Amino acid sequence: MKKFITLFIFLSTLVLNAQTAEEPIKISTSVKKISDTEYDIIFDAKLYKGWYLYSQYNPDEASLPLVISIVEGETGYKLIGKADEKDTFKKYSEVWEKEEIVFKDKAIITQRIQLTNKEITQIKLNFFGQVCETACINIDEPFTLSLTKNEINISNSVDERSSALTKQLKLNLKNTSLLKNVANTKSENANGLFSIFFLGFIGGLLALLTPCVFPMIPLTVSFFTKQSQNKSKGIFNAILYGFFIVLIYILLSLPFHFLDNLDPEILNTISTNVWLNIFFFAVLVFFAFSFFGFYEITLPSSWGNKMDSASSIGGIIGIFFMALTLAIVSFSCTGPILGSLLAGSLTSDGGATQLTAGMSGFGLALALPFALFALFPNWLNSLPKSGGWLNTTKVVLGFLELALAFKFLSNADLVAHWGLLKREVFIGIWIIIFIGLALYLFAKIKFPHDSPIRKLSFARISFGVLVISFVIYITPGILKNPTWNLSLLSGFPPPQFYSIYEQETDCPLGLECYKDFEEGLVVAKQKNKPILLDFTGWACVNCRKMEENVWSVPNIYETLKNDYILISLYVDDNEKELPTNQQFDFLKPNGKVKRIKTVGDKWSTFQVINFKNASQPYYVLLSPNLEVLNTAQQYTDNETYYTWLQEGLRNFK
Known part of the structure; x- marks a missing residue:
């Protein structure tokens, strides 16, 4: 279990969309005939400065080793042992606390093959490896090689005109050594990940204050602390339950890392795709109205029933399925928040890595109460009782979801140059949304699941005043010459030159x-x-x-x-x-x-x-x-x- 957790945490935090070279490794191939049935396939790799390629002999429980294999479905030849490697050296890894075998700057890897069918004229080998600097990228490339011609067969050819246009993009830069000393992005990446982790944590805390999750806290904690005569075992089970909650939400983010592996640019494409941003807008509006109480979004009830049945197995497996059951039955409240986190992460520079960080924060916030109240059960008495305030929290989140939705519609409008959501129009829509939120907090408008309000609470009045203050802050943004710039919102509204008013330039x-x-x-x-x-x-x-x-x-x-x-x-x-x-x-x-x-x-x-x-x-x-x-x-x-x-x-x- 310890080894699994260590490996899982490391893999889930790899920065796959590195902020350096798009292609940190360039591989060329050649074929050398040894006999009528044996050939050497030579992979000559050049590595971008500072990057390492890990050897096929890298120790277990360390970075991913190199693997050369026959493309699936190919027959008529086989590999003879492992490939021969040149120019490797050892490097100590602080992550794994052991020496790793790596290539630096260049790698020459020779794989011998033997034909079992002499009629074969070409072979297909797959080159899988991991290259790392401050981030890691998996290289998974198929190569088709001719045994009669010493060249790679490329299915897509480039004509002379395209080659000429490609050369036009290449600048004859001087003093390029400075470009290799880009300001240290390692700390910037860390700060960005911490920020999205913190936002995910806040989202998790908000999810705790919803009708789907909050009532579960005392019930679940009481179950763990009372099910066993051994108090320490009950506490251990509650903490393990919290750990599995975090693990489940991290696991939900891992499939998106494979998008990075398929194409390092794919998440950047996602972030700027017009129709995908419109899709995110529609989804968040749909989520917002579910928070308002007009309908409820739930996963199939059969899923929850199956997970609930599985949780009766007992032991560690049973606790895992209990955590999975919570994730499923609380989806109607957590789903919209997770949807916002997903959309926000995938349409930012950090991509899948930021999504994992956000999911980690979200899961941790959900898990903390179960562990803390198990350690200090007397704290349960201080929890407020369930009531109408839980639904109020959902409605407030609905207004926030609605405001966030227009950010994605704005992205689509900017990229497509439709001119529909100019800066002042966007801010005007936000003013209307937050005025609506203020009216709701002061009980001037109601939603389907709201309880009758006899007297406004101090917290509700205070939050309403805060919302009105925010409306006053953003209102000058609709004017041609605003009293102050909206520096606190930089990046959310469209740029200042994207305006309904005539501008000196579009810069x-x-x-x-x-x-x-x-x-x-x-x-x-x-x-x-x-x-x-x-x-x-x-x-x-x-x-x-x-x-x-x-x-x-x-x-x-x-x-x-x-x-x-x-x-x-x-x-x-x-x-x-x-x-x-x-x-x-x-x-x-x-x-x-x-x-x-x-x-x-x-x-x-x-x-x-x-x-x-x-x-x-x-x-x-x-x-x-x-x-x-x-x-x-x-x-x-x-x-x-x-x-x-x-x-x-x-x-x-």
Whole structure:
């Protein structure tokens, strides 16, 4: 059990969508004939600096070892033993507390095969391995090799025109060593994961205060503490029950990690897909009205009955099924919160890893009361009694779900350029939603399951006043010249330049910017100014936070306006197609072909090819002759960003 838990926690926290190279390993192959029936298949791998590939001889209970196998269904040949490896060395792992065998910089792996059918002219082998830096990515690639020609057969070919267009995306950058010293994202990733964990924990606490979960606390704790004459055993079972609750919610997030394995860009595609954002909007509205009490969302009752029956088995297995039963029967209250967590995580940079962190926090918040009240049963007497306040909590959550739903509709509107939810319209809708919430808290409107209210409680009045204060705070946002900017909401409403009022430019803060690299480069050469290359996205929350909270600082704003040529490339602009003569097939280093069809395709590929990075925001300082002027920068604070800009100017001069 200890080994399983250690492995599970490690695998569930791997950062699969790493913020470095899209392809941290490049593999080429060749075939060497040994005899009429034996051949050596040679895998020559080049690793991006700082990344490690784990050997097939890596020790048990450590990072995933390399595996070379025959593609399923293939016959006529077999592997002769394990592959021969060159240039491996040992590296101590603090995670596993043992030495691991790894490749660094390069790897030459030779696998001998033997033909059992001499008529075979090509073979198919699968290369599975794990490469890690501060994050880990699984490599799972099939290779088709000819025994008559020393080449890989690629099903999709790239014509000469496409090759020429691909080369146009590659810049002749100078001083590229600086790009390998990107500001340390390890701590930023950790902070991001902690934030989503905390939000998940808050969501779990809110779920505790719903009619589906709250009444279960004293019943379940009493069951564990009274079922056994041995008090310590009852406490142990209650704590184990809480552990299984956390485990179940973490397990729910694991399938999404396989999406990362299939394609490192897939979660970024999810976050910017117009129709998927509309789907999330519809789902959250559906959840909101279930919280209002118009209908109830439940899983099939047969599931709960089966899990309940299984829980009578007893022992550890029985306790696990008791925890699973709670997850199923409480779904009508926890489902909408989990749906928000799922949508929010998958449409952010952190993807599946953030989802796991959020689910961990959610499960921990649900599990804590069962463990704490088992340890201190007298605390049960201090719990408030169930009543109408539980339904009030559900309705309040319904209003919050409804407000969050419009964030996803806004994402779709921004990416598709429909112009329906401009910034002021979005804020206006939020004003209406939160006025509705205030009216509900002051008992001016009611919902189906509300109990009669004779007197408003102090807590209800206080929360109502807080909601009214929030409405007052956001109201100036609908004006052309707001009294104050909504810095606390940066990233949620559409950008300030996406407005119903006429703006000086369609760039952040009214700055002059260029949305095509070649166009901006020409201007930089004419004015002899350095370039701030801004990889951004319409649906990028952190990009909006940087623009509204960092770029708006006077000294930074003046520097951007007067000293730099701003080129903003929107990597999620996937609704705007390139002209037909500019569309092409891009051949990736691993042999896969990506169709470059939209503006977003072009700039996201441009970022990966030249800067080995696929995250946003991502800032690079360049001179007009394409010399890198400073380390690349990502989401950061005002002081760091200003110092970074000034250092770039000094290097340019």
